[in-house]
Amino acid sequence: MSIQLQEGVNIHVLPTKKYKTIRIVLKFRTPLDKKNITKRALLSSLLETNSKKYNSQTKLRSELANLYGASFGLSVTKKGTMHMLTVGMTVVNEKYLSANENVLQDGIDFLKEILFHPNVTDGKFDEETFNREKENLADYYESIFDDKQAYASLSLQRLYFEDENQKTPSIGTLEDLNDITAASLYEYYQELLAEDCVDIYVLGDVEESEMTEAFRAFPFKARQVPRESIFYTATTHNKLIEEIEQQEVTQAKFNLAYETNVFYQDKNYFAAQIFNGLFGGFPHSKLFMNVREKESLAYYASSTLDTFRGMMTVQTGIDSTKVEQVREIIQLQLIEMQNGNFSDEAIDQTKEMLKNQVLQSEDNPGAVMEKMYTQQLVGSTLTTAEFEQKINEVTKEEIIKIANQVYLKATFFLTGEENK
Amino acid sequence: MEKKHYAQLDETLYTETLDNGLKVTLLPKNDFHKTYSLFTTNYGSIDNSFIPLGKSEKVTVPDGIAHFLEHKMFEKEEGDIFHVFGKYGASANAFTSFTRTSYLFSSTNYVLENVATLLDFVQEPYFTKETVDKEKGIIAQEIQMYDDEPDWRLFFGIVGNMYPHHPIHIDIAGTVESIMEITAEDLYESYHTFYHPSNMNLLVVGKMDPAEMMDWIRQNQAKKEFAPKQEIQRFFPTEKVSDIKAFDSIEMPVNRAKSIVGVKGIEPAPTGREALVLKTTMNLLLTLLFGPTSTNYLQLYDAGIVDDSFSYEFNLDRTFHFVDIGGDAKDPSALSDAVKKILETAPHSPELTSENLTMIKKRMVGKSLQSLNSIEYIANQYSQESYGEASLFDLVPVIESITLSQVKELATQFMVPERMSVFHILPKEAKES
Numbered sequence: 001m002s003i004q005l006q007e008g009v010n011i012h013v014l015p016t017k018k019y020k021t022i023r024i025v026l027k028f029r030t031p032l033d034k035k036n037i038t039k040r041a042l043l044s045s046l047l048e049t050n051s052k053k054y055n056s057q058t059k060l061r062s063e064l065a066n067l068y069g070a071s072f073g074l075s076v077t078k079k080g081t082m083h084m085l086t087v088g089m090t091v092v093n094e095k096y097l098s099a100n101e102n103v104l105q106d107g108i109d110f111l112k113e114i115l116f117h118p119n120v121t122d123g124k125f126d127e128e129t130f131n132r133e134k135e136n137l138a139d140y141y142e143s144i145f146d147d148k149q150a151y152a153s154l155s156l157q158r159l160y161f162e163d164e165n166q167k168t169p170s171i172g173t174l175e176d177l178n179d180i181t182a183a184s185l186y187e188y189y190q191e192l193l194a195e196d197c198v199d200i201y202v203l204g205d206v207e208e209s210e211m212t213e214a215f216r217a218f219p220f221k222a223r224q225v226p227r228e229s230i231f232y233t234a235t236t237h238n239k240l241i242e243e244i245e246q247q248e249v250t251q252a253k254f255n256l257a258y259e260t261n262v263f264y265q266d267k268n269y270f271a272a273q274i275f276n277g278l279f280g281g282f283p284h285s286k287l288f289m290n291v292r293e294k295e296s297l298a299y300y301a302s303s304t305l306d307t308f309r310g311m312m313t314v315q316t317g318i319d320s321t322k323v324e325q326v327r328e329i330i331q332l333q334l335i336e337m338q339n340g341n342f343s344d345e346a347i348d349q350t351k352e353m354l355k356n357q358v359l360q361s362e363d364n365p366g367a368v369m370e371k372m373y374t375q376q377l378v379g380s381t382l383t384t385a386e387f388e389q390k391i392n393e394v395t396k397e398e399i400i401k402i403a404n405q406v407y408l409k410a411t412f413f414l415t416g417e418e419n420k
Numbered sequence: 421m422e423k424k425h426y427a428q429l430d431e432t433l434y435t436e437t438l439d440n441g442l443k444v445t446l447l448p449k450n451d452f453h454k455t456y457s458l459f460t461t462n463y464g465s466i467d468n469s470f471i472p473l474g475k476s477e478k479v480t481v482p483d484g485i486a487h488f489l490e491h492k493m494f495e496k497e498e499g500d501i502f503h504v505f506g507k508y509g510a511s512a513n514a515f516t517s518f519t520r521t522s523y524l525f526s527s528t529n530y531v532l533e534n535v536a537t538l539l540d541f542v543q544e545p546y547f548t549k550e551t552v553d554k555e556k557g558i559i560a561q562e563i564q565m566y567d568d569e570p571d572w573r574l575f576f577g578i579v580g581n582m583y584p585h586h587p588i589h590i591d592i593a594g595t596v597e598s599i600m601e602i603t604a605e606d607l608y609e610s611y612h613t614f615y616h617p618s619n620m621n622l623l624v625v626g627k628m629d630p631a632e633m634m635d636w637i638r639q640n641q642a643k644k645e646f647a648p649k650q651e652i653q654r655f656f657p658t659e660k661v662s663d664i665k666a667f668d669s670i671e672m673p674v675n676r677a678k679s680i681v682g683v684k685g686i687e688p689a690p691t692g693r694e695a696l697v698l699k700t701t702m703n704l705l706l707t708l709l710f711g712p713t714s715t716n717y718l719q720l721y722d723a724g725i726v727d728d729s730f731s732y733e734f735n736l737d738r739t740f741h742f743v744d745i746g747g748d749a750k751d752p753s754a755l756s757d758a759v760k761k762i763l764e765t766a767p768h769s770p771e772l773t774s775e776n777l778t779m780i781k782k783r784m785v786g787k788s789l790q791s792l793n794s795i796e797y798i799a800n801q802y803s804q805e806s807y808g809e810a811s812l813f814d815l816v817p818v819i820e821s822i823t824l825s826q827v828k829e830l831a832t833q834f835m836v837p838e839r840m841s842v843f844h845i846l847p848k849e850a851k852e853s
């Protein structure tokens with residue numbers, strides 16, 4: 001059930017006795033804007049570190065330890081045209097504890113304290129905390145370079161999109177970080193609290209009325225709901241952009257990005273899920289079977305759909321000298337899909353795998369909330385049973401049609417070879 | 421079939437050891453859609469020296485065989501086993517550690533069929549020269565992927581310092597050179613020695629009827645024939661405290677330096693419930709000294725010596741146990757010096773108070789209850805660790821039973837300078853700041 005606390009502030013309570021814990025999530029959402037992305041990432045680290053009442057990390061973490069090791073953290077993500085700051089907390093259901101304690105209400109009080117009484121003096125965040133977290137975030141940007149597959153993915157995203165907001169990683173950039181001050185960040189935080197859309201989710205053995213009352217006490221005022229669609233559909237360049245970068249790596253990364261023009265739960269969505277499963281999503285897929293199993297060229301070669309930006313990416317880890325062979329095999333697999341060279345048995349298998357995946361996600365509190373949130377953003381109410389039915393109804397022709405509307409727009413090759 | 425009910429946690433565990441020696445554990449969770457099953461052999465990357473089943477001479481096989489076997493089990497004469505699982509909507513996988521190899525599936529339907537597939541494919545080896553050679557390219561890419569991962573290199577750096585002779589210092593997948601030597605005959609020999617049901621366990625967690633499931637498994641196993649059970653003889657080199665290399669470092673093309681401190685356990689590690697007690701006591705000690713609620717952590721963090729990547733763990737397994745502590749560092753020496761100093765003065769640390777211990781215990785009880793939400797977590801813990809009669813569900817009383825003097829005693833006995841080692845990863849080119 002969803003209840004509006006204020007305009008733009010909603011609570012969704014999902015009572016269940018399945019878990020030994022209660023999971024609380026607050027999602028703050030705003031249209032993606034490069035000038036705010038880095039501020040939001042920095043806020044997520046600052047708010048996690050300390051607050052006015054818990055003015056050191058030790059005090060904050062001790063409070064959580066005393067709440068029977070409650071998990072607490074903030075993170076930033078983006079989806080289509082939106083950026084989200086997520087605050088998450090998991091507390092143990094009191095009935096499994098020997099002691100008689102009110103862990104849930106104490107946890108909610110803790111969240112309120114953290115969000116509304118941050119470590120601020122004279123209109124700016126505590127300078128020492130601010131400087132430390134700013135430095136740590138700068139170090140984190142540096143460390144992404146050390147994770148080669150993550151680096152390759154971000155590079156591919158930069159090539160694929162023309163829009164600066166879409167090119168920017170969800171955690172922001174170093175250049176934007178340099179401009180932020182303790183005062184400007186606090187000012188932005190006030191804006192976020194006043195203007196972001198807020199969705200609160202509570203999942204566990206709880207009473208809906210109690211939770212609604214508990215969160216009514218959070219001083220959120222009414223705010224406007226952004227009207228724009230969450231889908232990013234702007235057409236970008238039409239030529240293939242290819243980039244090669246040389247670094248001292250043992251294994252090369254060859255990543256490809258395709259435009260699909262398929263969006264979350266639109267009429268093509270279900271066929272596209274099966275197309276992706278057959279092409280590179282599962283261990284029985286064409287990429288896995290041909291790049292890995294037949295030719296022994298890679299340990300991984302897989303594809304992923306981004307149905308909020310109408311894109312599909314392929315990731316591979318390969319020997320530098322084999323890149324042309326790998327490129328040809330990948331292209332050939334797409335042609336095979338376009339020509340309908342896949343069996344009915346493989347289609348059925350993919351359908352079974354997808355249905356299994358969706359049912360399995362219902363065993364994970366985080367995934368259940370994420371799905372509800374996504375459906376709410378796109379205004380869909382598709383149940384699991386309806387999803388299964390839609391998947392069952394997909395025909396071979398529809399899958400072939402998807403394969404024919406997919407086209408390559410960018411490739412990024414990270415290689416250890418110097419003479420490229 | 422034995423049944424044990426844990427009232428406070430509201431969980432019931434069913435166990436049985438079959439006639440062929442296979443140990444079966446069932447944990448029904450009927451609120452869940454999913455069933456997750458792990459079929460595990462007590463055989464991992466360190467078991468490279470042994471007497472093969474039915475022979476009397478010791479052999480030493482090429483590094484990476486256990487992991488190679490794991491890959492090859494999925495391929496059969498009639499094709500890839502992923503297709504059989506896929507037909508029933510199940511996702512399958514496998515992993516190899518230092519001491520275990522596990523095969524798994526998770527599914528929401530056709531659970532009995534999937535359990536049979538799991539048992540049958542692991543119990544029917546099929547290797548040929550051709551399929552073995554083909555796998556070498558795939559595994560070489562897997563090894564090379566890890567070569568570029570600084571955290572993996574850091575872990576093996578510190579393990580190599582502590583265990584220069586014991587095979588734990590070798591990458592689980594072996595090396596590109598060692599895997600090239602592996603033959604189908606090697607794989608069969610290792611397979612027959614270590615994949616005997618008496619060296620294996622099967623675990624099913626999730627939606628099921630336990631009586632029906634156990635009966636299904638019994639019938640599946642009764643149809644198959646195995647060689648008589650035989651004690652497996654494995655050989656490990658002996659190591660002295662003086663073999664520990666106090667320091668080493670490598671350069672990598674990374675932006676961020678890394679630093680890690682290891683402390684090696686010297687005495688033979690306990691087994692059964694005692695192992696659970698040791699593991700829990702060590703985790704309490706490390707959390708008191710380095711956890712996010714410690715003054716030590718705050719000081720290191722505020723001084724810019726550690727950041728969010730800082731972590732600590734205690735590894736206790738067949739034939740080895742050690743502590744490792746570290747993460748990304750601006751100044752790797754500052755990090756390892758600070759950590760060593762905290763360890764060396766641990767028995768008298770002001771962090772070790774009964775007040776702090778009470779808080780950390782509360783935290784640990786809560787964390788362990790949270791982890792019981794995850795079917796995968798429960799299953800992985802069960803198949804990886806053996807605490808005899810004690811189990812994951814006994815953890816809460818074990819945590820509650822540990823005293824401050826036990827924690828201090830462990831600090832005195834374990835945190836000795838001669839057993840410590842340091843490893844650094846340094847950026848290849850000094851960058852201008």
